[in-house]
Amino acid sequence: MSAPTDHRGGSAGAGALATRIASAVRAGELSASEILGRALEGIAEHDGELHCFNLVTVAEARAAAEAVDRRVAAGEDPGPLAGVPVALKDNLCTRGVPTTCSSRILEGWVPPYDATVVSRLLAAGAVVVGKTNLDEFAMGSSTEHSAFGPTRNPWDLTRVPGGSSGGSAAAVAAGFVPVALGSDTGGSIRQPAALCGVVGVKPTYGVVSRFGLVAFASSLDQIGPLAASVEDAAVVLEVIGGHDEMDSTSLPLASPSCRDVLAEGVEGMRVGVLADMLADASPGCVGAVRAAAEALAAAGAMVEEVSVPELLHGLSAYYVVAPAEASSNLARYDGVRYGLRVEGEDVETMNARTRAAGFGPEVKRRVMLGTYALSAGYYEAYYGQAQRVRAVVARAFARAYERADVLLSPTSPSVAFPLGEKTADPLAMYLADLYTIPSNLAGHPAMSVPFAVGEGGLPVGVQVLAPALGEREMFRAGAVLEAAADPRGRAPVATGTRP
Amino acid sequence: MRLSAAEVAHVARLARLELSAEDEERFAGQLSAILEHVETMRRLDTSGVEPLSHPADLRNVLRRDAPRPCLDREDALAAAPAAEGGRFAVPRVLGEEP
Amino acid sequence: MSGWEVVVGLEVHAELSTATKLFCGCPNRFGAEPNTLVCPVCLGLPGSLPVLNRRAVELAMRIGTALHCEIRPSRFHRKNYFYPDMPKDYQISQYDEPVNVDGYLELPGGKRIGIERAHIEEDTGKTTHLGGGGRIHDAERALVDYNRAGVPLVEIVSRPDVRGAEEARAYVGELRAVLVATGVSDGRMEEGSLRVDANVSVRREGSEGLGTRCEVKNLNSLRSLGRAIEHEAARQVALMEAGGEVLQETRHWNEDEGRTSSMRSKEESHDYRYFAEPDLVALVPDDELIAQAAADLPMLPADRRRRLAGLVAPAPEDVSVGVADQIATAVSLGLDDLVFASAALGADARLALARAANEAAQVPDAARVLDPAAFAALLGMEATGRLSATQSKSVLSEILVHGGDPAEVASGLGFEALGDDATEAAVAAVAAAHPEEWGRYLGGEEKLAQFLLGQVMRATKGKANGKAVAALLAARRQGDRA
Numbered sequence A: 001m002s003a004p005t006d007h008r009g010g011s012a013g014a015g016a017l018a019t020r021i022a023s024a025v026r027a028g029e030l031s032a033s034e035i036l037g038r039a040l041e042g043i044a045e046h047d048g049e050l051h052c053f054n055l056v057t058v059a060e061a062r063a064a065a066e067a068v069d070r071r072v073a074a075g076e077d078p079g080p081l082a083g084v085p086v087a088l089k090d091n092l093c094t095r096g097v098p099t100t101c102s103s104r105i106l107e108g109w110v111p112p113y114d115a116t117v118v119s120r121l122l123a124a125g126a127v128v129v130g131k132t133n134l135d136e137f138a139m140g141s142s143t144e145h146s147a148f149g150p151t152r153n154p155w156d157l158t159r160v161p162g163g164s165s166g167g168s169a170a171a172v173a174a175g176f177v178p179v180a181l182g183s184d185t186g187g188s189i190r191q192p193a194a195l196c197g198v199v200g201v202k203p204t205y206g207v208v209s210r211f212g213l214v215a216f217a218s219s220l221d222q223i224g225p226l227a228a229s230v231e232d233a234a235v236v237l238e239v240i241g242g243h244d245e246m247d248s249t250s251l252p253l254a255s256p257s258c259r260d261v262l263a264e265g266v267e268g269m270r271v272g273v274l275a276d277m278l279a280d281a282s283p284g285c286v287g288a289v290r291a292a293a294e295a296l297a298a299a300g301a302m303v304e305e306v307s308v309p310e311l312l313h314g315l316s317a318y319y320v321v322a323p324a325e326a327s328s329n330l331a332r333y334d335g336v337r338y339g340l341r342v343e344g345e346d347v348e349t350m351n352a353r354t355r356a357a358g359f360g361p362e363v364k365r366r367v368m369l370g371t372y373a374l375s376a377g378y379y380e381a382y383y384g385q386a387q388r389v390r391a392v393v394a395r396a397f398a399r400a401y402e403r404a405d406v407l408l409s410p411t412s413p414s415v416a417f418p419l420g421e422k423t424a425d426p427l428a429m430y431l432a433d434l435y436t437i438p439s440n441l442a443g444h445p446a447m448s449v450p451f452a453v454g455e456g457g458l459p460v461g462v463q464v465l466a467p468a469l470g471e472r473e474m475f476r477a478g479a480v481l482e483a484a485a486d487p488r489g490r491a492p493v494a495t496g497t498r499p
Numbered sequence B: 001m002r003l004s005a006a007e008v009a010h011v012a013r014l015a016r017l018e019l020s021a022e023d024e025e026r027f028a029g030q031l032s033a034i035l036e037h038v039e040t041m042r043r044l045d046t047s048g049v050e051p052l053s054h055p056a057d058l059r060n061v062l063r064r065d066a067p068r069p070c071l072d073r074e075d076a077l078a079a080a081p082a083a084e085g086g087r088f089a090v091p092r093v094l095g096e097e098p
Numbered sequence C: 001m002s003g004w005e006v007v008v009g010l011e012v013h014a015e016l017s018t019a020t021k022l023f024c025g026c027p028n029r030f031g032a033e034p035n036t037l038v039c040p041v042c043l044g045l046p047g048s049l050p051v052l053n054r055r056a057v058e059l060a061m062r063i064g065t066a067l068h069c070e071i072r073p074s075r076f077h078r079k080n081y082f083y084p085d086m087p088k089d090y091q092i093s094q095y096d097e098p099v100n101v102d103g104y105l106e107l108p109g110g111k112r113i114g115i116e117r118a119h120i121e122e123d124t125g126k127t128t129h130l131g132g133g134g135r136i137h138d139a140e141r142a143l144v145d146y147n148r149a150g151v152p153l154v155e156i157v158s159r160p161d162v163r164g165a166e167e168a169r170a171y172v173g174e175l176r177a178v179l180v181a182t183g184v185s186d187g188r189m190e191e192g193s194l195r196v197d198a199n200v201s202v203r204r205e206g207s208e209g210l211g212t213r214c215e216v217k218n219l220n221s222l223r224s225l226g227r228a229i230e231h232e233a234a235r236q237v238a239l240m241e242a243g244g245e246v247l248q249e250t251r252h253w254n255e256d257e258g259r260t261s262s263m264r265s266k267e268e269s270h271d272y273r274y275f276a277e278p279d280l281v282a283l284v285p286d287d288e289l290i291a292q293a294a295a296d297l298p299m300l301p302a303d304r305r306r307r308l309a310g311l312v313a314p315a316p317e318d319v320s321v322g323v324a325d326q327i328a329t330a331v332s333l334g335l336d337d338l339v340f341a342s343a344a345l346g347a348d349a350r351l352a353l354a355r356a357a358n359e360a361a362q363v364p365d366a367a368r369v370l371d372p373a374a375f376a377a378l379l380g381m382e383a384t385g386r387l388s389a390t391q392s393k394s395v396l397s398e399i400l401v402h403g404g405d406p407a408e409v410a411s412g413l414g415f416e417a418l419g420d421d422a423t424e425a426a427v428a429a430v431a432a433a434h435p436e437e438w439g440r441y442l443g444g445e446e447k448l449a450q451f452l453l454g455q456v457m458r459a460t461k462g463k464a465n466g467k468a469v470a471a472l473l474a475a476r477r478q479g480d481r482a
């Protein structure tokens, strides 16, 4: 079967799709409705087998596209994302459109408001085509922990797309949409981006408002773009970022504008390759990082290996901090105000039955893990120690950034793994985020750039890490890597086939 | 740290999760394995390290005391599993507010 | 109960007088239709986030300042427990890092009750239990209204310095006065904007350590506070005198039955799993915030009592218990300014205080707007004997209700002080009517002066000027001696 390639603005996959669409629509050369029509066709044709979407909002999308076309006709500028089809991870609140977090417990709930990032996308002229599948409440690394069934990897339908933003990553990889939003608590944007051969960005904590993002772990969650190109990711980040008074943890800063630095190159940039993160990665992933390091050196960067072993302890701290916050964030799903209710003779029984029926096993595991870690007698041993380890990780980063402007590592220890391979072994699944978690603990930005093909001809992503608010340096390195990348390792791909 | 089924049952009660006996056994095994791995963090020397609970070091983020529009009651109750006379309805409550 | 001392610590929750809730823009208003003052934030909808209300912080720091607390950097925490009227199933509250610590409240008697902390937290919604005759445990179902959910509270925790029910009432009354005076809260117990829990324990008189305490909840008035403490203390004493032991527990006060009963709360309900609220940032009161809190802080009741005492008595030790009560009454009713103003116009301060705390106190609203000049003039007429005390009181009551010039009102009421001749005549008449007492008085039994004076006042229906009569009686005695 063939990929829905035509709506990608011409060139074979590479290049800035969204930005090209937007400029064509703003120039009146292409209509938003046309673009949308092709996107919907592609989804109708192929999403049955991929299951990227929990919901395709055809009517809302058509109305939005027509509104954009009317504004162009009226000589107005619909904005930097004019007519660009966008997919939203289904844990982002959308007014009047169900938001499920791929959980049964939110059955029937329709948010009465839009997430800040959604309002900003719409204000920029974007056309939201639907809500994408995820691991329930974003807890997972394969999108298999979804109450609505797994999403499949467009590169190989027998493999996972990664997670938890697997639906968004696969939707971009399949060419359904040029850009999508995901959320990243421990790697949930970067890891699926790597496994699907697309670009994924987790911004500095506080750069993008969390208002309207259904919380998993509040001190770690950040929303970010998944895109077919580094430039598209930069444009979307600039649209959704910037201070928001509805989020107390939102930084009082303008959105980082990274598009203008993409051509600057990395001349004189200090790049540290995280040696400790090469030890347990697959040969394909290690090879990709080494090749990426050479590419940056060739472009004039000063590259050296650095050892920051503390970072690997982040995983343990993360699996205390994230479940602890989640156990509290998910308490509200109690069958009283919205969503599922399973009746019981008293309110406590009703709560317990509702949550037992509404949550999947992974959510239950993490809620219990977090409850236990915070409970009397264990707090210091687990939560207290985890916070100290978190501080150690932040310090270790600070030391590393005295010698480097950005750091380099594999995004994931392996390429996309087969469906079902890790579902029986939670710990094995957790290890998929070993290299992405430290940036969340420290609140730093990091991005995954598709760079090579690895085991089984599957895409391999390289992770660029930067200190807080180091987005511009990160994007400069990302752009150089994109230019040097093996084109066979990047999406969009012909759906269901290998390159 | 090896979690017993009884401890799992206690935690499940705290977290309002109704579990079957089989669930308790299964989760006891899985949670114990996870905790075992988590405890490797104790190997890291953290003496004299100040805990870090949040990456954003912002302070005094305050809002003006100015009213904003509320939801219509219909919207507020729209998703309620049960409502009565403009209120959310629940089964009887045993035990009072702590 | 003799031989036992009742030790009380009080936890007072006061709703802050803000325009909006603590973390969202919903109006902070009592008595609206159920669930009409709610939004995604205070309903705990998925994806919503709290943003702290600046005014609530200022008011909390304001009461902290009024209670002589140290204001400190603080951080909000989550108190996790499931309850249907709590939308997020956790309460956002300042836990081990409260904004106000280590203060005190001075009672009218002068005793200082230590304040351990005064912290900010959010209120819960309201649950109505239906069926089973209102008894929570027999109820069939419950209905929840979230209008109150997220309303800002300050929880003021006293040290166990309070002794007995009487002092507990005095503490809450005084705290309420300070909350109202500072504009921090309207202090309406009947509307639930002021709620009190009492930690009660007993110990043998003279013993130092604290006994096991019980927390008594559901105290909806000063009256039930006093009754509940007396009942609970008696229960504990009886228990211990019977060789039993008091269990630390939370007990529910039943106003109708006049008794407390155990709430037998489950063991896990005490495991709140506190942790720092990750959706909020640190609150570090800077000079600007602290200045805001102290700005135009009015004079507090304790200081106003001190000021008034200074006016009516040269030294504190001259303030009798009776006068102290008058001072407390005048200040609590806001009549101390009237006393000061009339004294400034030449009125006798003691007399002004007495009239304010007794007659004027009967109609405090009218008394607060009484023209100090009129009050001073009236007191002057009484001091100079132009009016008798009885007449003066009647005139005061009259002008408090209908206003008017004291002199005109007095004559309108037919109060004309008796002329000298008439007074002489009245004294002569009494002498004639009571020859025996009169003789003994002239014989030197001075105490009979009071009796004779009383007779003259009665005969003249209080119109005679007591001082003039007394002088006359004295003169007659001297005269007959000579």
Ligand SMILES: [Mg+2]
Pocket: C121, C155
């Ligand atoms: Mg409290």
Ligand SMILES: [Zn+2]
Pocket: C021, C024, C025, C026, C037, C038, C039, C040, C041, C042, C043, C150
């Ligand atoms: Zn609200």
